[in-house]
Amino acid sequence: MDVKVLGAANEVGRSGFLVNCEGTNLLLDYGVMFGKRGTPPDYPLHVKPKDVDGIVITHAHLDHSGNVPSLFVSGNTDVYATPPTFDLSKLLIEDMLKIEKNSHPFDLPELNNMMRNAKPVEYKQKVTKGNATFELRESGHVVGGSTVLLESENKRLFYTGDIKTNGSRMLREMDLDFDEIDLLITESTYSQTEQKPRKESERELVEFANEVMDRKGTLFIPSFSVERSQEMACILKNANFKHRIIMDGMALKVNEIMFKHPSYLRDSKIFADAINSSLSIREHSERKRAMEEPCVVISPAGMLVGGNAVYYLQQLAFDDRNGIALVSYQGEGTPGRKLLETGKVSTRGRDLSVTAEVKQFEFSGHADRNELFDMISKIKGNPKVMTVHGDTDSCTNFAQEIHEKFGFEAYAPNVNDTITI
Ligand SMILES: [Zn+2]
Numbered sequence: 001m002d003v004k005v006l007g008a009a010n011e012v013g014r015s016g017f018l019v020n021c022e023g024t025n026l027l028l029d030y031g032v033m034f035g036k037r038g039t040p041p042d043y044p045l046h047v048k049p050k051d052v053d054g055i056v057i058t059h060a061h062l063d064h065s066g067n068v069p070s071l072f073v074s075g076n077t078d079v080y081a082t083p084p085t086f087d088l089s090k091l092l093i094e095d096m097l098k099i100e101k102n103s104h105p106f107d108l109p110e111l112n113n114m115m116r117n118a119k120p121v122e123y124k125q126k127v128t129k130g131n132a133t134f135e136l137r138e139s140g141h142v143v144g145g146s147t148v149l150l151e152s153e154n155k156r157l158f159y160t161g162d163i164k165t166n167g168s169r170m171l172r173e174m175d176l177d178f179d180e181i182d183l184l185i186t187e188s189t190y191s192q193t194e195q196k197p198r199k200e201s202e203r204e205l206v207e208f209a210n211e212v213m214d215r216k217g218t219l220f221i222p223s224f225s226v227e228r229s230q231e232m233a234c235i236l237k238n239a240n241f242k243h244r245i246i247m248d249g250m251a252l253k254v255n256e257i258m259f260k261h262p263s264y265l266r267d268s269k270i271f272a273d274a275i276n277s278s279l280s281i282r283e284h285s286e287r288k289r290a291m292e293e294p295c296v297v298i299s300p301a302g303m304l305v306g307g308n309a310v311y312y313l314q315q316l317a318f319d320d321r322n323g324i325a326l327v328s329y330q331g332e333g334t335p336g337r338k339l340l341e342t343g344k345v346s347t348r349g350r351d352l353s354v355t356a357e358v359k360q361f362e363f364s365g366h367a368d369r370n371e372l373f374d375m376i377s378k379i380k381g382n383p384k385v386m387t388v389h390g391d392t393d394s395c396t397n398f399a400q401e402i403h404e405k406f407g408f409e410a411y412a413p414n415v416n417d418t419i420t421i
Contacts, residue, residue: 001155002420003183003386007031007044009415010392012189013063016044017159018052021152024130027055028148028159032066032096032104040103043067045415049075054129056136057081058161059145060088060226062096069093069110076117080127082136083120084144084261088226090115091253099306123175137175140167141365142227143257143264149178155421158379159185162389164364165371168198169234170227172266174367180381182421187366188390188412191398195368201361205232206239208325208359213243213294217321220356222309222336224302224328225250228363230258230271232298232327237274245278246290248299249308252280287311302328304335304345317345322356327363376402384421385410 006016013033019026033042049071057065057079065085071077081089093111097104121127123146126135131153136146141162148159158181167173212219223229229251236245247255255275262268278298281287287308291297297316301307313335316322330336335345340360344351367375376385385408387399395412402410413419 001152001157001183002418003157003185004418005386005388005413005415006047007033007415008389009413009417010390010395012389012391014042014044014067015064015161015389016067017185018047019132019150019157021130021132021150024132024152025051025053026129026132026134026150027052029058029064029161030055030067030071031061031063033063041100043070047071049073049077052077055079056134056148057085057089058148058159059139059142060085060092061142061162062092064161065089066093066096069106069114070104072110072113072117073106076113078119078129079114079117080119080121082122082144082146082264084257084264085146086115086118086120087257087260088144088254091250091257092226095250137178138172140164140171140174143171144261147174155183156181157183157185157421158383160187162187162189162365163367163375165367165375166198167266168231168365169202169238170231170265170271174375176375176378178380181379181383182381183419184379184383184385186372186376186385186387188372188387188394188398189366190364190368191372191387191390191394193368194370195364196362198363201363202235202239205235205325205327205361206241208323209236209241209296212321212323212357215321216294217319217323217356218291218294218316219296219323219325220312220316221296221298221325221327222302222304222312223251223298223300225254225300227254227365228302228328229298229300230255230275231363233274233278234270236296237277238270241296244290244293244295246281246295246297247275247278248281248287248297250300251298252282288315291315303330303337304339313345314347317354317356318352320355320357324354324356324358326358326360329364330360372398373405376406383408384419386419387412
């Protein structure tokens with residue numbers, strides 16, 4: 001078995017690994033990497049569609065799924081993922097094409113062609129393709145998200161995609177119940193970072209929400225539409241939060257997808273309770289009216305780039321009774337990062353100081369350092385290890401530490417490297 005690294009080497013984004021299983025070529029993920037504002041996106045190394053026998057998408061995030069339609073310009077290949085991953089990928093790729101018109105080498109017809117070739121797979125369902133057999137396992141990272149366990153000629157590869165080993169209020173923990181493996185490809189995003197326990201972040205957020213309500217303000221939670229928005233609603237519901245919760249934007253479409261796939265949630269009842277008791281905004285005219293009394297507004301975009309977040313920010317940022325809770329990583333150059341660092345937002349070309357109280361909370365969807373090492377300690381066998389999907393320090397230090405702690409042969413590959421097992 002050969003694995004060629006097409007992307008996600010010492011970087012977060014454009015994941016792609018081409019696995020040659022004695023002549024059967026499987027592509028694991030094929031994502032995009034978004035450039036800084038104004039610069040074009042990056043892609044994994046090019047592969048010819050005719051050289052790919054099947055594609056496996058671990059989860060819907062665009063850095064894992066976003067470039068798959070490029071393989072459907074002229075050809076047809078089987079593409080495998082869980083049912084929620086297909087639904088969410090379609091939604092996110094459509095949205096990407098709408099926002100970044102003409103900047104990708106494909107458009108809606110190719111996405112539709114990809115969906116026509118979709119082969120939905122449930123967790124632990126064994127799939128045989130040529131000389132390869134694989135199955136998807138729960139990753140705890142995002143709804144429908146999976147890891148890949150792939151076997152060929154008695155060699156076994158485990159690819160983590162993105163993982164949150166402990167799961168979350170929305171998702172069950174990662175599934176590590178399998179036998180010895182020969183190669184581990186692991187994400188490294190937060191290998192050098194320790195995160196606050198999730199319960200503590202939840203407590204802090206609920207406290208902040210109640211403080212803002214007590215002073216008759218509105219709390220704005222700009223949030224990723226996939227899962228983080230729903231998780232915020234569930235956290236507040238679980239804490240018996242008494243005030244109105246408003247949900248807006250693409251998060252509503254994601255709600256519908258999650259309702260369609262309840263078995264992929266840790267507790268579909270809490271999810272249904274949280275969403276059914278919140279107010280969904282469908283029309284612009286409803287927005288202002290909905291905020292007439294103290295409430296929480298959950299709306300994308302998580303980094304305040306576009307979406308209805310811009311409207312809410314302008315309505316809510318300049319009143320000191322209000323609060324803004326940033327619950328996602330704020331990328332460099334985004335309005336969210338600027339707000340955190342300078343306390344200012346740009347409105348109509350001018351930088352204005354925000355008077356609402358701004359706080360950041362840790363709700364990462366990725367395993368932190370402790371969770372990653374805990375995951376490695378549960379891996380059976382004496383695998384070679386490739387550390388990917390992290391910045392250079394996160395990948396190289398992680399590889400070195402894995403070697404020191406567990407004795408495994410570990411390294412941070414470069415793009416175009418091939419490893420044979
Ligand atoms: Zn992800």
